Amino acid sequence: xxxxxxxxxxxxxxxxxxxxxxxxxASAEPFQRAYSNLQKRKLSEFITNDIDLLTDPARHxxxxxxxxALAFSYASKRIDKEEEQFISLYARGKxxxxxxxxxxxxxxxxxxxxxxxxxxKAYSDTGALLDREVAYQAGLGxxxxxxxxxxxxxxSYLFLGEILTNLPLIPDKPMSSRCGxxxxxxxNCPAQALESYCLDPERCLSYITxxxxxLSEKEREQMGNHLWGCDTCLQVCPYxxxxxxxxxxxxxxxxxxxxxxxxxxxxxxxPPEWRESAxxxxxxxxxxxxxxxxxxxxxxxxxxxxxxxxxxNPSPVLRVYTVWALGKFSKEGIKNxxxxxxxxxxxxxxxKEIEDVFKINNWGEINDQGKY
Numbered sequence: 001x002x003x004x005x006x007x008x009x010x011x012x013x014x015x016x017x018x019x020x021x022x023x024x025x026a027s028a029e030p031f032q033r034a035y036s037n038l039q040k041r042k043l044s045e046f047i048t049n050d051i052d053l054l055t056d057p058a059r060h061x062x063x064x065x066x067x068x069a070l071a072f073s074y075a076s077k078r079i080d081k082e083e084e085q086f087i088s089l090y091a092r093g094k095x096x097x098x099x100x101x102x103x104x105x106x107x108x109x110x111x112x113x114x115x116x117x118x119x120x121k122a123y124s125d126t127g128a129l130l131d132r133e134v135a136y137q138a139g140l141g142x143x144x145x146x147x148x149x150x151x152x153x154x155x156s157y158l159f160l161g162e163i164l165t166n167l168p169l170i171p172d173k174p175m176s177s178r179c180g181x182x183x184x185x186x187x188n189c190p191a192q193a194l195e196s197y198c199l200d201p202e203r204c205l206s207y208i209t210x211x212x213x214x215l216s217e218k219e220r221e222q223m224g225n226h227l228w229g230c231d232t233c234l235q236v237c238p239y240x241x242x243x244x245x246x247x248x249x250x251x252x253x254x255x256x257x258x259x260x261x262x263x264x265x266x267x268x269x270x271p272p273e274w275r276e277s278a279x280x281x282x283x284x285x286x287x288x289x290x291x292x293x294x295x296x297x298x299x300x301x302x303x304x305x306x307x308x309x310x311x312x313n314p315s316p317v318l319r320v321y322t323v324w325a326l327g328k329f330s331k332e333g334i335k336n337x338x339x340x341x342x343x344x345x346x347x348x349x350x351x352k353e354i355e356d357v358f359k360i361n362n363w364g365e366i367n368d369q370g371k372y
């Protein structure tokens with residue numbers, strides 16, 4: 001027992017030396033609590049529907065005996081609140097996947113120096129195992145009503161990762177929820193996607209900004225000025241009020257949602273800070289789509305020339321959202337412009353969007369028979 005305790009403490013000390021803010025040990029037993037919860041829930045398209053794979057560490061590393069749970073804080077006060085478009089704080093610095101993987105690799109090298117027979121597998125939002133459940137089981141915090149992991153010292157602005165290993169370590173005890181009667185995350189959720197300890201992923205605004213399919217009218221309007229993600233449940237959480245900020249320069253927020261800049265982005269002129277961000281995994285078209293939607297929602301007339309120019313964009317999907325955004329201005333000149341464009345447009349999806357805009361604005365009927 002003493003050897004296990006000593007080994008556990010040596011590993012924790014090394015993790016802190018490397019720079020992790022939180023480290024704990026979880027048992028490698030299947031996550032029965034999470035398994036039961038997931039059976040009752042709608043799962044996000046971003047994760048597998050194989051609940052066993054999500055909750056059984058042995059499916060990932062058959063020899064696993066312990067899981068080393070790790071976390072970095074990315075809380076920051078370096079934010080300009082007057083920006084045109086909102087970007088979730090987690091995506092505004094360097095891609096956390098890269099940072100976490102590099103730091104975990106340092107710890108893995110150390111682990112291999114302790115035992116020649118060691119086996120490991122590391123994840124940071126890169127595998128099917130539930131990162132938050134691992135962190136909860138390892139005592140890094142509790143999973144709150146917001147469905148975020150909350151630590152009493154660092155709050156919930158946390159990047160999580162874990163290393164599965166065959167080393168026999170001493171597990172930590174999970175924390176009980178300290179949310180109490182607080183309902184701020186539920187009451188303030190802009191998409192009403194939260195119930196107590198349960199999130200409807202398809203209604204979540206963060207999910208909508210990352211969704212691939214054509215967005216509904218309701219989804220477009222819900223976005224407001226959100227380019228990527230939503231932090232409302234983090235911003236209102238009382239446990240995020242008195243926490244350490246700006247602990248890691250890699251996560252300092254460097255992106256801003258400048259509309260004209262994003263519209264001009266091309267693959268060959270993309271600034272490195274954007275290419276190295278966690279939001280770039282969906283590609284440029286999603287960022288431009290969201291920007292066009294936000295232009296319609298914000299309704300500034302200075303955007304109109306840029307939207308008119310975007311009617312020439314080679315992507316039919318982006319032309320759809322350009323038409324929608326222009327329709328939000330409800331001007332006679334826009335009506336005439338879209339009428340003219342309708343008969344030049346080759347894509348049926350874009351033509352259908354123009355027809356919808358005419359109906360919504362009570363501009364009459366438009367179709368290929370020339371009615372207007």
